[in-house]
Amino acid sequence: MTPQENYHDWLRDAHAMEKQAESMLNAMSSRIDNYPDLRARIEQHLTETQSQIKLLEEVIDRNGISRSLLKDATSKMAAMGQSIGGMFASDEIVKGSISSYVFEQFEIASYTSLIAAAQKVGDTASVEIFEQILAQEEAMADWALTHLPVVTEQFLLRDAADGVEAKK
Template identity: 60%
Template sequence: MTVTHEENYLDWVRDAHAMEKQAESMLEKMADRLEHYPDLKARIEQHIEETRQQQAMVQSVIDRYDTSRSVFKDTMGKLTAMGQGMAGMMAEDEVVKGAISGYVFENIEIASYTSLIAAAGVVGDTEGARIFTEIRDQEIAMAQWCLEHLPEVTEQFMSRSATEGVEAKK
């Protein structure tokens, strides 16, 4: 059975929607737990709003093709994010590991949207290409922020963890 370009494209668009759902869940869990890292928390909360907008934008591409999003993938993404959030709560250095994981996840999103832009070009979806470029630019900005602030988060954690009676974990 041959899969058409459009079928591949729409499958990847649905994957992107599930990915954004997973991102929202992971970011919300991280933001909810952060107490002692206000800059990180503020940037994550900003990106949660961007992520919600991104979900709607990706959904608009799905809707134009009159196809349903992958409920299974959305559900699995939420379960995966919940598991990752719960695993992070156990780590003493969860803020550092979370910051590293956030940077990695942003780069996965950048790669996914870069591929979607190319696929949109192949199927002639100029509106999809525009949407995915806008989203990718937001993901690039978030990844850059994560990379630039990772040393600061790490240093804050190390300073807090070396101080008696001060919680560093979150």
């Protein structure tokens, strides 16, 4: 493959990744009942993610790239499977918080690579977009890691109390 073909493929991957993130964030947000700070941050990042999808679609359209419906559908199915699997865990909120942080790291690595690829193929118009998205992903990852101890502590307190739901 040429550098241009790889870049185009990675753009389709990024679009599918963000569609997966949108599905995961929607599912997670709808299931959080007892952790209002986490729910608010997830909802904020969901809005950012929806904006990121639009920005990626603009980059894809500007580059004359066809979208991969298969990649988008597969990523959404993976998100649904992860969401359903988490529903059965007694510590769903902690596992979801950890998974969220890990996924943010994957997105950070993906956009770091896309920036390098865009520069290599001369798509300088997209570099700023990827840097903007990268900053949002880094902010979410930082928030998730910083707040993981708080979510964990809240879960442990709720889980130890009789008659109090802790998992979500």
